[in-house]
Amino acid sequence: MNCRLIILFLLLLSPFGLLAQGQYTTENPRVDDVNDRDVTIRRVELTDQYTIIYMTFRSRRSSGQMFKIPLPNGRGYSLPSTNTISFVPTARLYVNDGEKSFKFIRAENIPTEKRRDVSPGEQVDFVAYFERITPGYEVFDLFECSDQNRNGEICFNFWGVHITNPAKKPNARRAPATPPRQESKPPVTPRPTPTVPTPEPEKPKPSAPATVAINGTVRDAKTKKPIRATIRYRLLSGAETNGDEPADSVRSDGTSGKYNAPGQSVAVYAVTASAKGYFSQSDTLATSRSDVTRNFDLTPIETGTKITLKNIYFNVSKFDLKPESFPELDRLAGIMQENPTMTIRLEGHTDIVGNFDANVELSRNRVNEVKRYLITKGIDSDRIDTVGYGPSRPINTNKSLKERPENRRVELVITKV
Incomplete structure (x- = not known):
């Protein structure tokens, strides 16, 4: 008898036993796309309660790489380039293009409140726990956060993670139980029903937003x-x-x-x-x-492409960037980081109001300010050329108050991919 118990216990600990309890493991799952190439998914485990994702962050930056901080006088100083990582607790798993979502539960070996410094070349293995993905869904997206809210930090977002997660087999139908035979009993005279006051109707609860x-x-x-x-x-x-x-x-x-x-x-x-x-x-x-x-x-990223950078704001007749411009420039910096050989030219334009030479100088200062911001995000200055055209290249007649703001713009031209 004792030997049988021992064998049964060993079976429960074996991989077969884990599968019998509803757990599935996918090693090195296929991923269609990833936001940050420095992070990979090593394994996905599905238990009765959780979707457990084992990940590895490995910095590709070398220890000798330096980060230049520009100064107003045109000079600057360099600091060693470091990484910081964290895992945002509002992360979600999505299946079937957002049909269902599964909440983040907890993380191990990675902070969720403050960011952790990672030395160049260091490897960090961490684990994220989510709600259990419904059986039958075998592809999911991991959306940790939006890059535009991370001040240049790249989110750990994965698209199309393929896992083993078969649907549950339907239970066999049971025959309806035969009702027990009722023994005959003498009739009972019913007692009079006491009078109960009629309850007041409940007030309708406020409905959720349509x-x-x-x-x-x-x-x-x-x-x-x-x-x-x-x-x-x-x-x-x-x-x-x-x-x-x-x-x-x-x-x-x-x-x-x-x-x-x-x-x-x-x-x-x-x-x-x-x-x-x-x-x-x-x-x-x-x-x-x-x-x-x-x-x-x-617009595709290819040599010769020209686009107007939207949501770039300056004070009137000044070249200081407003904070509302940062999300758009952060996205541009992210694109240049994903395409490390890409070079660009920033072209500044103004309307016709004011002195011509002053407008040319203003347009030049504005694109140089955009360049300085991109440099603070780690983009090499040699990859960015600037030119100020002032009012010489309008895109409309400049006659009405509606048309003039359209001419006050910063355009981007890809010179090399």
Whole structure:
């Protein structure tokens, strides 16, 4: 008898025993795309309670790499380049293009509040626990955070992680139990029912905000072909928010380019569409009581491409960057980090109001200020050329108050990929 118990105990500890308890393990799962090439997923375990993701962060920076800090006089000093990592507790797992989401539970060997320094060449193995993915879903996205809220830090986002997670087999139907035979009993005279006061009707509870959809199509701006892209959307204002909600995301269909994101009615959202090999696009959308459509045509990253940098703001007649410009420039810095051989030219333009020479000088100072900001994000100055054209290259007649702001712009030209 004792030998049988020992054998049964060993079977429970074996891999077969773990599978019998509903656990599945996928070693080195296939990943369609990843946001940060320094982090990898080594293993995904599915238990009765959790989705457990084992990851490794390995810095590719060498110990001799230096980071230049510019100074106003044109000089600067260098500091050793270091990495810092953390795991945002608002992270989510998504399946089937956002059909279901699974919350983050806890992490091991990586902080969730403060960031941890990582020395050049150091390897950090860490684990993240999420709610158990519903059986039957065998591909998920890990959305840790939005890069635009991380001050240049890259989020640990993975797209299309393939795992073993078969659907549960339906239980065999049981025959209905035969009801027990009732023994005959003498009739019982019912007692009179006491009078009970009629309860007051309950007051209706406030209903949750009505939902609408934010949808549209993502295409290549040149070929007009559909693109599989990531659409991040964040609630800025609405019935149940104070403006600090974390961003959510969905993926557009690779065949049709269509996407569909759930939202609140009568609310304001910040929406960004991004895809590998393309410049991202952002917009602020206000929802009413019906669905909102926003299509995105993304410009490919290739030599000769010219785009106007949106959401770049300066004070009137000055070249100081406003803080509202930082998210757009952070995204540009991220694109240049993902394409380390890419070089660009920043072109500054103004309207016709004021002195011509003063406007040329202003446009030159503004693009140089943009260049300085990109340098603080780790972009080598040799990769960025600047030129100020002042009012000499308008894109409209400059006659009306509506047209003039369109001429006050910063344009980007890719000179090499």
